[in-house]
Amino acid sequence: MATSAxxxxxxxxxxxxxxxxxxxxxxxxxxVRHTHENFVIAAIADGVEVFHHGGADQYAxxxxxxxxxxxxxxxxxxxxxxxxxxxxxxxxxxxxxxIAAETTSIRGTPGFVAPVLDDPYTVGLVHQVLRAAEEGNAxxxxxxxxxxxxxxxxxxxxxxxxxxxxSAGARTAxxxxxxxxxxxxxxxTLERLAADLGTxxxxxxxxxxxxxxxPPHTWLTDARVRRARHLLDAGSAPAAAAVAVGFTDQPHLxxxxxRIVGVPPxxxxxxxxxxxxxxxxxxxxxxxxxxxQLSQTYAVKDAxxxxxxSSGTPWESGxxxxxxxxxxx
Numbered sequence: 001m002a003t004s005a006x007x008x009x010x011x012x013x014x015x016x017x018x019x020x021x022x023x024x025x026x027x028x029x030x031x032v033r034h035t036h037e038n039f040v041i042a043a044i045a046d047g048v049e050v051f052h053h054g055g056a057d058q059y060a061x062x063x064x065x066x067x068x069x070x071x072x073x074x075x076x077x078x079x080x081x082x083x084x085x086x087x088x089x090x091x092x093x094x095x096x097x098x099i100a101a102e103t104t105s106i107r108g109t110p111g112f113v114a115p116v117l118d119d120p121y122t123v124g125l126v127h128q129v130l131r132a133a134e135e136g137n138a139x140x141x142x143x144x145x146x147x148x149x150x151x152x153x154x155x156x157x158x159x160x161x162x163x164x165x166x167s168a169g170a171r172t173a174x175x176x177x178x179x180x181x182x183x184x185x186x187x188x189t190l191e192r193l194a195a196d197l198g199t200x201x202x203x204x205x206x207x208x209x210x211x212x213x214x215p216p217h218t219w220l221t222d223a224r225v226r227r228a229r230h231l232l233d234a235g236s237a238p239a240a241a242a243v244a245v246g247f248t249d250q251p252h253l254x255x256x257x258x259r260i261v262g263v264p265p266x267x268x269x270x271x272x273x274x275x276x277x278x279x280x281x282x283x284x285x286x287x288x289x290x291x292x293q294l295s296q297t298y299a300v301k302d303a304x305x306x307x308x309x310s311s312g313t314p315w316e317s318g319x320x321x322x323x324x325x326x327x328x329x
Contacts, residue, residue: 006083010263011271015138016145018092021130024262027083031076033214034222034260039096039112040068041152042088043126048079049086053115060084063120067112067152069160073213074115087130089145096149100157103150108159117156122148169207172197176208180220184227185246187220220246225260228253233272238265 008024020038033052042049048061053074060066061079066086068074070093078084093109100110125148132141175197180187188196193216194204208216224245231241242253250265257265 008263009271010261010268013133013138013141016133016141018095019145020090021133022088022090022262023086023130024088025083025085026262027078027081029077029083029262030259031074031262032221032256032259033073033075033218034225035071035073035213036068036090037070037226038090038092039070040066040074040088040090041126041148042066042086043123045085045087045123045127047082047084049076049084050079051076051115058115060116063123064116064118065122065126065152067115067117067156069111087127089126089129089148091145091149096153099146099149100153103146104153104157106153106157106159109162110153110157111160112152113156113158117152119151119155122151122155125151169203170211172199172204173207173211176204176216177212177219180216181223184220184224185244187246190216221256222260225253225257228257228265229261229268232265232269238269241265 006024006026006029008022008026010020010022010024012020018038022042031051042060043065044060044062046062048059049066051058051060051066051068051074053068053072058066059079096110100106104110125144129141129144129148132138132144176193179193179196187193190201190204194201197204199207205215208214208219212219214222224247227245228238228241228247231244232238236244238253239250242248242250245253247253247256254264254266257263257268261268
C-alpha cells in the first residue's frame with residue numbers, strides 16, 4: 001500500500017491544450033509496463049527513478065530528465081529508499097512536431113534519442129512550466145514549454161524510426177491489436193485470438209511482444225486505462241467508464257488506473273473538471289514571476305553553455321490541490 005508521504009497531482013491547464021501536467025512524490029509506487037499517447041518529459045528534483053525502457057533499467061536522479069517517446073513501453077519505480085520527487089509535462093506528438101519543424105533541422109517524426117538526459121537547466125524549465133500553469137501565467141507557461149522542448153530536441157533529438165509491419169509476425173501482431181481494440185470489453189482468449197489469425201498462441205505472443213513491447217494482456221490493460229481516461233475527460237463517471245472498457249467494477253479500474261496514470265480516476269477527473277470549469281476565465285499573470293523568469297527564455301540559443309536558472313525547483317512542501325495517492329477514486 002502506498003505510504004502517506006506519497007502525493008501527486010495530474011492535471012491540465014486550459015491554456016496549454018494537449019499537454020498533461022504532473023507533480024508527484026512517490027516512495028513505494030510501482031508503475032507497471034504501459035505507454036503514453038504523448039511524450040513524457042519528467043524532471044527529477046530529488047531521489048532516483050528507475051524505469052525499464054529499451055530492454056534495460058534506466059536511472060534518473062536529481063538534475064536529470066526521464067524521456068519517453070509516445071507509444072513506447074516502460075515501467076517506473078523508486079531507485080532509492082526515499083523514493084523520488086519530480087514534475088512532468090506530457091506534450092502531444094503534434095505539438096512536439098510543430099516545435100521541431102520551427103526550431104530544429106530534424107526531418108521526419110521527431111523524438112528523443114536517449115531515455116535519460118543530465119541537464120539541470122531543462123529540469124528547471126519544466127518546473128517553471130508547472131509553476132506558471134499553477135499561477136495562471138499562460139504566456140510564461142507556453143513560452144517555457146516551447147523553450148524546454150526545443151532545447152531537449154537540440155540536445156537529444158532525432159527522427160523516430162518508422163515501425164515496420166512488413167514481416168508476417170508484425171502483420172499478425174497488428175491484426176491482433178485491432179481485434180483487441182474492437183473487442184476491448186469482451187476480448188477473446190489468447191488461444192482463440194491466435195486461431196482466428198491462423199497462428200499459434202506462442203507465435204502470437206512472441207510477435208506481439210516484439211511489436212509492442214508487452215504481451216497482449218498487458219497491452220489490453222494499458223489500452224483500457226487509456227480509453228477510460230478519454231471517457232473520464234468526456235464526463236463519464238468512473239464506475240461507468242470501468243464497465244465500458246471491460247473492467248469488472250470501479251475498484252478494478254482504480255487499481256490499474258493508479259498503477260499507470262499515478263493517481264486514482266476520481267482525483268484525475270476532478271482536476272479535469274476544474275480545467276473545464278475555469279476555461280475561458282481571464283488569468284492574471286504574475287508580473288514579478290514573469291519578469292524574473294522570461295529573462296531566461298532565450299537561453300536555449302546558448303544550449304552549448306547554459307546558465308543555470310536563478311530559481312530552484314518549486315513545490316517543496318506541496319500545494320493545497322495536491323492529492324494523496326490512494327487506491328480510492
